[in-house]
Amino acid sequence: MFIDIHVHTTRVPGFPRLDGESYARPEELIAGYDEVGIEAGCLLPEANPECCTILQCNEDTLEVCEKFKGRFIPFCNVDPRMITNDWRAPLDKMMDYYKERGCKGIGEVCANMRILDPKVQNLFRCAEKCNMPLTFHLSPYLGYSYGLVDDSGLPQLEESLKRFPKLRFFGHSQTFWAEMSKINTISERFGYPKGPVSGGRLPELMRKYPNLYGDLSAGSGCNALTRDRENAINFINEFQDRLFFGTDICQPSMPTLRPLAVFLKDLLAKGDITQKVFNKIARENAIRELGL
Numbered sequence: 001m002f003i004d005i006h007v008h009t010t011r012v013p014g015f016p017r018l019d020g021e022s023y024a025r026p027e028e029l030i031a032g033y034d035e036v037g038i039e040a041g042c043l044l045p046e047a048n049p050e051c052c053t054i055l056q057c058n059e060d061t062l063e064v065c066e067k068f069k070g071r072f073i074p075f076c077n078v079d080p081r082m083i084t085n086d087w088r089a090p091l092d093k094m095m096d097y098y099k100e101r102g103c104k105g106i107g108e109v110c111a112n113m114r115i116l117d118p119k120v121q122n123l124f125r126c127a128e129k130c131n132m133p134l135t136f137h138l139s140p141y142l143g144y145s146y147g148l149v150d151d152s153g154l155p156q157l158e159e160s161l162k163r164f165p166k167l168r169f170f171g172h173s174q175t176f177w178a179e180m181s182k183i184n185t186i187s188e189r190f191g192y193p194k195g196p197v198s199g200g201r202l203p204e205l206m207r208k209y210p211n212l213y214g215d216l217s218a219g220s221g222c223n224a225l226t227r228d229r230e231n232a233i234n235f236i237n238e239f240q241d242r243l244f245f246g247t248d249i250c251q252p253s254m255p256t257l258r259p260l261a262v263f264l265k266d267l268l269a270k271g272d273i274t275q276k277v278f279n280k281i282a283r284e285n286a287i288r289e290l291g292l
Helices: 026-036 058-067 091-100 118-130 155-163 174-180 201-208 218-226 229-238 259-269 275-290
Strands: 002-007 038-043 072-074 106-109 134-139 169-172 212-215
Touching: 002 026, 002 275, 026 038, 038 058, 038 275, 058 072, 091 118, 118 134, 118 155, 134 174, 155 169, 155 201, 169 174, 169 218, 174 201, 174 218, 201 212, 201 229, 218 229, 218 259, 229 259, 229 275, 259 275
Parallel strands: 002 038, 038 072, 106 134, 134 169, 169 212
Antiparallel strands: none
16 A cells, blocks of 8 residues: 655664664564555665764665565665765766666765755765655754755755756655745754644745655654645645655654554545545655656
8 A cells, every 4th residue: 555765774683773772673664564554665774974873884775675575675875975075976876886786766865964065966966867866854954963954945955956957856854844834933943843834935846846755754744744734635635746655764663654644544534635646645656756
């Protein structure tokens, strides 16, 4: 029924996290998937030093996908500072290498750098050249944990959408989805704002730039919809071809496996979205955009 556009695991049991837990093992993910009706998940390696205690290599992801064939879809991760730490670095060579080995996208890009940093722009240029979609985590400012950095209103993302019209940007995180509605206070960029949605920059950008997509994983994507049901219905129907179901499960206790699935099923059951729209977000958009 579902394809998960965004999930994490490791081939090494007990892979440590800063919260004291370990990453969910592939077997744990599959057990949860079977309960919810998720046929496969996109594995996003964490290769940026800002967001993990031990760097994860792309080979880890490829190995897990090979071991559990059909249940996981590999992405590769390329840090903008790799190879030469230069804005001219041939990152496309790495991307092509992993694309040939079955990787369907790039990410989750979590480097804590400004989007308009020349090295990040080079990453985008190379991803566009290789025709691979890119999943990015957005952060509110430099030094705030991990994630690419943009200002309120997403001006740097907009400039990048203009510069790289053939690159498919898969947006994700609290800071990204907070832009569903007008930002009134800086604190809204850090978490899960509540209340009615209006005047959001994100819908404006999605209307203007067909290369911007929405990764609905984690609490952030689900919150962006559930905070205002009527707006969610309109948003989902308008952008039905560019939204993806996802979970972003990291540790086994992470409560993101079911809420989005439950919400989408409820919209379908009550006639707020059609079966066709539901199917697109649940799995068909992922199949099309990743060439599955």
